[in-house]
Amino acid sequence: MSAVLKPHDDLEITARTEGQDRVLTPEAQSFLLGLHCRFDGQRQMRLKARAARQARFDAGALPDFRTDTADIRASDWRVAPIPAALADRRVEITGPVDPKMVINALNSGAQCYMADFEDSTSPTWANVIEGQLAMQGAVVGTLEFTAPALNGKPGKHYALKPEAERAVLIVRPRGWHLDEKHVLVDGERMSASLFDLGLFAFHNAKTLAAKDRGPYFYLPKLQSMEEAALWNAVMDHIETELGLPNGQMKATVLIETLPAAFEMDEILHALKSRIVGLNCGRWDYIFSYIKTLRAHRDRVLPERGQVTMTQPFLKAYSELLIKTCHRRGAHAMGGMAAQIPISVDSQANEQALARVRADKLREVTAGHDGTWVAHPALIPLAREIFDSHMPQANQQAVSRDDVDVTAADLLKPSRGTVTAKGFEGNVEVCVRYLAAWLDGNGCVPIHWLMEDAATAEIARAQLWQWLHFDADPEREGRQPLHLDDGTPMDFALLERALIGLPSRLAAEGDFPGKTRVPEAIQLLVELTRSDTLAEFLTLPAYERID
Template sequence: MSAPAHALPPRDPAIAGATPGLALTRQDPGQDALLPPALLALLVSLHRAIEPGRQARLAQRQLRQAEFDSGALPDFRTDTAAVREGDWTVAPIPAALLDRRVEITGPTDPKMVINALNSGAKVFMADFEDSTSPTWSNLLTGQRALIGAVAGDLQFAAPATGGKPGKHYTLKPYEQQAVLIVRPRGWHLDEKHVLIDGAPIAAGLFDVAVFAFHNARTLQARDRGPYFYLPKLQSMEEAALWESALSHIEAVLGLAQGQMKVTVLIETLPAVFEMHEILHALRSRIVGLNCGRWDYIFSYIKTLRAHPDRVLPERGQVTMTQPFLKAYSELLIQTCHRRGAHAMGGMAAQIPINDDPVANEQAMARVRADKLREVSAGHDGTWVAHPALIPVAMQIFDEHMPQPNQHAVTRADVHVSRDDLIRPSQGTISRAGFEGNVEVCVRYLAAWLDGNGCVPIHWLMEDAATAEISRAQLWQWLHTEGLHLDDGTAIDEALLQATLTRLPALLGNTTAMPGASKVDQAIALLDELSRSQTLAEFLTLPAYALID
């Protein structure tokens, strides 16, 4: 098979022909059509241009964390004060992205892609990161689904059940679809199936390059980008590295510089102190920042893991009303609107509870309250995880934001200091909160190891961020002296072991669970990570070694 007709042909003679230095460690059916020689050569040139900088930035992360572990606290940079104080704005926002009041997110399997694009949301964020388990098959299937979606010919036939034919899914006309934005994986992740000069390529570079190679020309013709969401940045230098990578891809594929637009998720504690700088580093292509609040909570725990005065209470008590989260959200709005960029709100992860109308209404009431808080604060849009939540969120934003966005809401009243952004939280740790972290982490991790990165648990659609919060809290609670549950029980390894031992009985009939066959492996991994003397940087790093 040849590359799809809508793929970009190589514009640089240097990328034609063989691809010396590259090795693929897997060979799946149809892989050669998806990864033709011109694309592989692009990956080689991209890796060689960017990998030294990526390794330098990852090393810098380790140095900064060592400073935090030694007692330092994150703060605004003195060397970039001129950027924060300067009078500048980002490039104009494309018409297709001016109104982003409700965005739906989810993995890149064909059914999800069709349903999300047809959902009535303004934007669909197709997620190769937190809601995709990065098996090679999942990644290739996801890229093919997006190629089909952009071409307009993506279809999905559900299997027959109970003697009845399965449902057939097709896309609505292009004009009725959500705008597509792709989230690649973060700088910390490798793509172990693509080796260049003997080293794995950065996973995010693989995700972006494959998508752009196949879809950029069609999207460019429609004034639809390509558009990307960039995750887990920690500094302006990491943003500048993405600028270099995207510029490299544009040059090789013959795109105008700045053609590919991005939104950056502010989901790490170090990044909140560099929002102006991140916008400035990407100012020719960035259109907004997003409050990635679940990963942000995880990053707060991880960054301040050695500070016993900043231990968070149980996960259910860490809501956006906590002062450090309120400060983060409001500072993001003020920063973005000063620079002419969108300030996107966070995720509503609720799933409709169809068999319990009372519980369902309570859940929807929480969604409405959260979205009202966001739009009242000045956010320009929000996220939902399920199509049923789109009308709920849309109604709130339509009522309180009749214009496409709220850039005119400058939030001059916001005055956020370093201490506001790291303020300790009040709350407790209950036995149910401790056991809930163990259960949710094991459930999610088992599904992830089995190839499923987006998992319904207790009427919430969970992705990797929830598991990261859960296991990071467990580690910090176990490694902070003198912590007790609210009933007086010491938080120690004995409590963890007792909880893990009881877990299989608590889960009941695990055969009905996503990832049922991986529960024991998930328990063993959580046990190991929780008892380790060092908090693993990301759960998905050791877990990635256990898939494919």
């Protein structure tokens, strides 16, 4: 259903869904219009700078530390003091913004909940508005949800615990590269980043500030200090408009792009009046490594299951993040455990939990101040490990002066192989996740892992890179890449992997996005056959959702 609301001649909302009038009031629309007019031009400049830098990498250049910011890295300075509510972040849970998830996450016992408008939310208009409404209910403590009745029995009712027992709310807006197509200014789409963060702040910032609970944000997919400085300017402006003290809004930045790993000090400096930490967004970081170095045959990664945090380039990245953050008085947050309980196989479940345990032990002994989980069942395990090795609120006293990371360390090629099972697994994850995403579900359990856009992006980008080194085998004497058994990784291999997939999936019964599988396959074929690696799979997929 489509309609147009126009409190201003140059702002249009081109869709309708339940509850949107409570979110997009005329005053809120005026606020969003002001953000767009003030900052979207700068956003477009930053996106062009991204493209220009990627063109240099495609031509053979490699990322490196900036010479023009050497003074920032060398000088002594620290970020602003961290609020008491964020002093202890040993276990954080993340997930989408539907009401049931919001309630369960806030009640989960984790220190913080990252409400994710980005990688784990399919941004249908209904989902985006429902998420904003859920945020408003969560902030004032009135959010409730009743599941639909099943087999004649009433659905389960969900309600929030008292505020003192709830996790601290941190909101992740969509990244700078994404648009909100349902909101137009002079016929142009509004930035999804400005829409998500701006609308949340407009409705909730004063309430949260009065409780000394923020507002707090996670900022995704930054690639440079200039992009961080743009976020800082946006928050400065919002604080002025809403009458909040400067620095009231706090941010944690996800270091989930390869270029950003070379600018950690600079990103902290650009946000130093409001930043509280950096996070090892490992899955997006692996995706970014592939994407950034897509033209560099000597940097091709093995299959995803072999790209663990013990790979030298990932170990260097996490240790540099710890050292950088602690030198500057910021938290160094660990990465996501994507495992979910395997209820049908106790032995497999124990093996999965052992992997989580080893990963969290690695993080806490390296000096991380906290970690992420995707499922509430992993919270006790993660907390036990951090409690045992981090009895204090955080580990900022761990300076990691033993760490000396070079550009070569951050770029070091990885050991490993690609098996037939690994190739076919990438194909299946892409199809399953795209089908679910197109159907409105951005967080999908697949083979006992919680997959979101970041993990699907690894699979999709790997397929493109593996296949496209065979696109012109005569050029520069290049030959196709091969599986570990010698099979060429070419489009014939992709076709064989896809042929039997629909029938195999159909035999599994219901699963998220089942009716969208043919469309997902079509989109994957288009993405993998394209001469250029699409920047994000969500960009073409977004055009296919309401």
